[in-house]
Amino acid sequence: MTTTKQTVTMTVDGAQYSDDVEPRLLLVQYLRERLGKTGTTVGCDTTNCGACTVLLDGESVKSCTMFAVQADGHEVVTVEGLAQNGELHPVQQAFHEHAALQCGYCTSGMIMQSVSLLNENPHPSQEEIRSGLEGNLCRCTGYQSIVEAVSAAAGEGDTQ
Amino acid sequence: MSVTSDSETTAEIGRRRLRKEDARLITGRNHYTDSMSRVGMLTLGMVRSPVAHAKITRLDVSAAKASPGVVDVLTGPDLADSQGSLPNAWPVTPDQKAPAHPAVAIDEVVFAGEIVAVVIARTAAQARDAIELVDVDYDDLPVVVDLEAAERDEELVHPDLGTNTSSVWVFDSASAGTGGDVQQAIADSDVVIERTLYQQRLIPSFMEPRSILVDPTGDRIEMWSATQIPHILRTMLSMTLGIPEGKLRVTAPDVGGGFGGKLEVTPEEVITVLAAQRTGKPCKYTETRSESLMGAHHGRAQVQRLKLSANKDGTVTGLDVRLLADMGAYLGLVGPGIPVLGAFMYNAIYKFPAYRFESKALFTDKVWTDAYRGAGRPEATFAIERMMDELAAELGMDPLEVRRKNWIKHDEFPFSTISGLEYDSGNYEAATDKALELFGYEELRAEQQRRRESNDPVQLGIGVSTYTEMCGLAPSRVLGSLDYGAGGWEYAQVRVLPTGHVEVVTGISPHGQGHETGFSQIVADRLGVPFDNVEILHGDTQVAQRGLDTYGSRSLTVGGMAVVAAADKVIAKAKVIAAHMLEASEDDIEFESGRFGVRGTDQGVALGDVALAAFAAHDLPDGIEASLDSDATFDPENFSFPHGSHLCAMEVDTETGQVTLRKYVCVDDIGTIINPLLVEGQVQGGLAQGIAQALFEEAVYDDAGTLVSGSFVDYLVPSAADLPSFITDTTTTPATSNVLGVKGVGEAGTIASTPAIVNGVLDAIRHLGVKDVRMPCSPSTVWAAIHDAGSGATAEAPNVQTARGDQS
Numbered sequence: 001m002t003t004t005k006q007t008v009t010m011t012v013d014g015a016q017y018s019d020d021v022e023p024r025l026l027l028v029q030y031l032r033e034r035l036g037k038t039g040t041t042v043g044c045d046t047t048n049c050g051a052c053t054v055l056l057d058g059e060s061v062k063s064c065t066m067f068a069v070q071a072d073g074h075e076v077v078t079v080e081g082l083a084q085n086g087e088l089h090p091v092q093q094a095f096h097e098h099a100a101l102q103c104g105y106c107t108s109g110m111i112m113q114s115v116s117l118l119n120e121n122p123h124p125s126q127e128e129i130r131s132g133l134e135g136n137l138c139r140c141t142g143y144q145s146i147v148e149a150v151s152a153a154a155g156e157g158d159t160q
Numbered sequence: 161m162s163v164t165s166d167s168e169t170t171a172e173i174g175r176r177r178l179r180k181e182d183a184r185l186i187t188g189r190n191h192y193t194d195s196m197s198r199v200g201m202l203t204l205g206m207v208r209s210p211v212a213h214a215k216i217t218r219l220d221v222s223a224a225k226a227s228p229g230v231v232d233v234l235t236g237p238d239l240a241d242s243q244g245s246l247p248n249a250w251p252v253t254p255d256q257k258a259p260a261h262p263a264v265a266i267d268e269v270v271f272a273g274e275i276v277a278v279v280i281a282r283t284a285a286q287a288r289d290a291i292e293l294v295d296v297d298y299d300d301l302p303v304v305v306d307l308e309a310a311e312r313d314e315e316l317v318h319p320d321l322g323t324n325t326s327s328v329w330v331f332d333s334a335s336a337g338t339g340g341d342v343q344q345a346i347a348d349s350d351v352v353i354e355r356t357l358y359q360q361r362l363i364p365s366f367m368e369p370r371s372i373l374v375d376p377t378g379d380r381i382e383m384w385s386a387t388q389i390p391h392i393l394r395t396m397l398s399m400t401l402g403i404p405e406g407k408l409r410v411t412a413p414d415v416g417g418g419f420g421g422k423l424e425v426t427p428e429e430v431i432t433v434l435a436a437q438r439t440g441k442p443c444k445y446t447e448t449r450s451e452s453l454m455g456a457h458h459g460r461a462q463v464q465r466l467k468l469s470a471n472k473d474g475t476v477t478g479l480d481v482r483l484l485a486d487m488g489a490y491l492g493l494v495g496p497g498i499p500v501l502g503a504f505m506y507n508a509i510y511k512f513p514a515y516r517f518e519s520k521a522l523f524t525d526k527v528w529t530d531a532y533r534g535a536g537r538p539e540a541t542f543a544i545e546r547m548m549d550e551l552a553a554e555l556g557m558d559p560l561e562v563r564r565k566n567w568i569k570h571d572e573f574p575f576s577t578i579s580g581l582e583y584d585s586g587n588y589e590a591a592t593d594k595a596l597e598l599f600g601y602e603e604l605r606a607e608q609q610r611r612r613e614s615n616d617p618v619q620l621g622i623g624v625s626t627y628t629e630m631c632g633l634a635p636s637r638v639l640g641s642l643d644y645g646a647g648g649w650e651y652a653q654v655r656v657l658p659t660g661h662v663e664v665v666t667g668i669s670p671h672g673q674g675h676e677t678g679f680s681q682i683v684a685d686r687l688g689v690p691f692d693n694v695e696i697l698h699g700d701t702q703v704a705q706r707g708l709d710t711y712g713s714r715s716l717t718v719g720g721m722a723v724v725a726a727a728d729k730v731i732a733k734a735k736v737i738a739a740h741m742l743e744a745s746e747d748d749i750e751f752e753s754g755r756f757g758v759r760g761t762d763q764g765v766a767l768g769d770v771a772l773a774a775f776a777a778h779d780l781p782d783g784i785e786a787s788l789d790s791d792a793t794f795d796p797e798n799f800s801f802p803h804g805s806h807l808c809a810m811e812v813d814t815e816t817g818q819v820t821l822r823k824y825v826c827v828d829d830i831g832t833i834i835n836p837l838l839v840e841g842q843v844q845g846g847l848a849q850g851i852a853q854a855l856f857e858e859a860v861y862d863d864a865g866t867l868v869s870g871s872f873v874d875y876l877v878p879s880a881a882d883l884p885s886f887i888t889d890t891t892t893t894p895a896t897s898n899v900l901g902v903k904g905v906g907e908a909g910t911i912a913s914t915p916a917i918v919n920g921v922l923d924a925i926r927h928l929g930v931k932d933v934r935m936p937c938s939p940s941t942v943w944a945a946i947h948d949a950g951s952g953a954t955a956e957a958p959n960v961q962t963a964r965g966d967q968s
Contacts, residue, residue, distance in 0.1 A: 022285070029284075038195035039188015041416070043367045044449035048872035051367060079188035092186045096178060099837050102845060103672030104185030105367040105416025111186065126885070134881040137872070139367050139417050140672050142844035142909075143880040 008072040012037065013081025021068045027061075028052045030068035031078060039080040039108050043137070050136030053109035053116075054078045060116035062109075062135070079108035082115070091115050091153045100149035102140035110136050114150045123154050172681035172691055173900075176837045180676045180696075184414075191413040193371035193384045198442035201373075202231055204435055205287030206428070206445070207277035207294045208455065209269040212305075212525040212865025213317070214298035216267050221277055223293040229286030231439060233294065234278040234431075236266035242434055244400040246490070247425055249645035250497035252521070256327040259318045259523075261490040263427035263434075269298070270317055270489035271527050272866050273454030275427055280435050280443065303525045303865040307463050307484045310522040317489055317523040326487055326521040327496055331503050331579065333515040339578040342469075345478030345514035349469035353550045358934050359462040359539050361486065361859035363453055363869075364532045365877050366671075368416020370456060371446040372429050374436040381436065384411045385429055388418040389709040390669050392646070394701045396425040396493070401433060412699040415671035419849065420531030422671065423711045424457055424493050453875060454867045458859050459532020461486035462499065462539050468547040474555055474562045478514035481506050481543070485521045485529075492530030496521050497644060501630075502536030504579040508544045509588050509628045509803060510566040515578045525865045531711060533849055534907040537629045538914060545625040545915035553926060559624045559919065560592065567626070574896075581630065583801045584896040587829065588626060591891045592805040595827040598887055599807040604823075612927055617815050619928075620822075623920020627912045628803035631904030632796050632897075633712030648795065650714065651706040652722035654683065654730045655789035658775040660768020661693045664726075665791075667707015668719035669699045673906065674838040675715055681834055682720055682900070686727040687767060688754025706793070713802075713904030716834060721898050722794035729790035734770045737788070740781040741765050741773060800895045800903040804828035806916040812924035817943030819855060819921055825887045826912065831895040831903035839905050843888050846909020852878050853910075854917035858936050876936075925949075 005020040012035060019034055031037045042064055043051035052064040055077040082089040091114045101107040117132040124132060129150045184190055221233040246261040265276050277294050281287035302315035310324040317324055333339030346352055373384045381403060387393050390410040398405045428445050436443040463484040469477045485499040499519040507515055552562040568575045570587045577583060608620040636647030651667035664683050668675055680694040697703050731751055738756035739746040748759045757764035770788060777786035806826040812819050833839055856876040860868040869875040894901025921937045929949035933942055
């Protein structure tokens, strides 16, 4: 199959990239294979598991459900761009302190979804957290430690 | 060396240490196989059969071969001479029937999802395009889907075998001399409970899809795989493909979960090696989730026909188990051994006077089954815990009262069970009493009574399960007696480096359990060095030259003990050097908190100083080799037997069938705890998986053998919105079979929770006439059970929406 390539320009984790891509290239493939940002993982092909969640202009999106060309002109933040000046983001720190991960495969997506959730609702109840993470599957933790981590990060106040 | 006073003064074992593993995983600096690439790497795409059983009458790959970027397309006939047969390491009976298992089907497919051709292309997209151009004609053959139909042999999965039965494995307490004759016991008893229970097929559903990268250099092969078993994989690939083991290096880098689902030698691994050999280029294959669901092995899948006999006072007199075990179309690596492992656990924590077990392993036209969290033991525990509840209901007794009446008492350990195991230690009363205290049993029973009396459409159910499992797989002699193809020892090496830092190599291959943290704590205590100065190396056959990998809750009980044994050898060697350095007699040297001291003096030398002296080797005692390291293998003398009591309360809406879990309490006794944080994670995650079997998950095949639940849209792995928080606690009865006293925890939550939940669902609706409900207890299933029992239900099946759509 031959396809006409298109140029996409986007900011990813603070750096600007411009590349020619096939229109069918998924955003997650672009991030992983072209930019080498393999922190974002792929767990399913049906948008159910959320492992590939990144922020697009500050809101969580599943990067396996978007084409790279759809992110043209936008700002993307991945888990690799979350820590600032060597300091972990409060959500990352909370995931560590509450053992909110085991194998770690869902963790990037979980963290990004949690950041987005706290941006929208800085003080969610446990029920709101569970509902907010409904689109991200984890097979290891039973979710309890993840919910506790998000609660704790919310307690930090500034989650930006 | 940076030494903190905290690390010097606090015992590491039992300490709530945050995980070493997290740093890379929370920042996206992970090292999963699919995140790796090699220059010039090619990508594989699998052409999979859409039909369950058929002759391949035409396979035309010419258009695919001509497709852009395609390097080659391989078919079964292309690989017939090189692919061998995928291994089964567990011939449970001498006459076990095991069909040849090609990685790529040669002229016939026996399950939907079986690989019929392999595209090798420059990019994944090109491989995907070319898959569409492979033209295959199938001539359908009869399909065997149902397990009970498979037993009748009306249609055959492998006609040349003449039967669908692969093996029949029997244990009889009368002939084994461990107990009485079960038929006699049944004939002589007051009550006999007879049930057929169904263990639905489950899909392990690790979050990281399987991925393999193979780099051939000259005649050597380097392989990275998302596997639980790099060592076993290397040996099995050598046997299958004839590559000398020394020329094959297998690495399991970060692995995104396994749960038994990556305890396999897969067709995809064999194929990727063959493709790399043929092309001379690095080759990678990463499955999609749909491929994973249809092409990676499934678990459970049994029909359990049970008879439990008892006296009127609730004393059990006998148990007869007749099992149909669905092997799928082929035998997996250890598949036939799984029901056999379960055979030892049907008597659970009870004193049974008579027991017979018979398992018939059957072929069906579905992907093969193999290990899934607990492997054999959850099935057994489910069966006996369901039957104990049925017995309680029959006799009008409290379910815990029936259990208390039959279980092994605290002062009866060590205890020889009717299935031939020796339980070293346990205290079922203590765990149960603690769980009851946390649960508020009496209050919930009172609420249940109120709801029943008022005909509340929402009824309350209380579920109970008490359990033991056998962990620490396994004493090699036991595996030998069960005809397993290998042993159950584990390997470790401890190296004290010239700086005093410690490197530990383990043959254990973790995939999320936090072993780097737990093993560091063990070594820090044993050697008296700071936790942060210990580095754990694993998952690479070139680094850990020997090993038997991670499954069956063996990591701490066997692998941890190997680490202790190696550390003790290091201490013994260091003591000789220290005595020489201090010009003292060895007999006068004491080792404490990382320092060798001369008894009765203030003279001493730190372990790190001894390591530096051993490294410099300027002045070592005669016969002592340079460098301070040692290795050891450890073979457990017995299994370990963690146990516990799980209690749950749930609301069951009798008008919709919806089950809402309200409270879950478990108290597990896993012996000595190395790190409570790791334990909680394992327990909570295990609970989620066991509850998922009870309420959500099932691999569903239609009559044509097509996997209907072929994506995460249909296969309902629960989300955060589907589960509550759990109340978890522990009691501690140390194992007596290893010096750490550890028992293993990885599978406990999964084993105990499934029967607790189903017992609870039935407890809520039994008074409506319901005697059984099949798993998963989805709204439609529960509603139908209530409706079929003839009361308490509305006339039309409701359409219940859960957080992620219809569960039914």
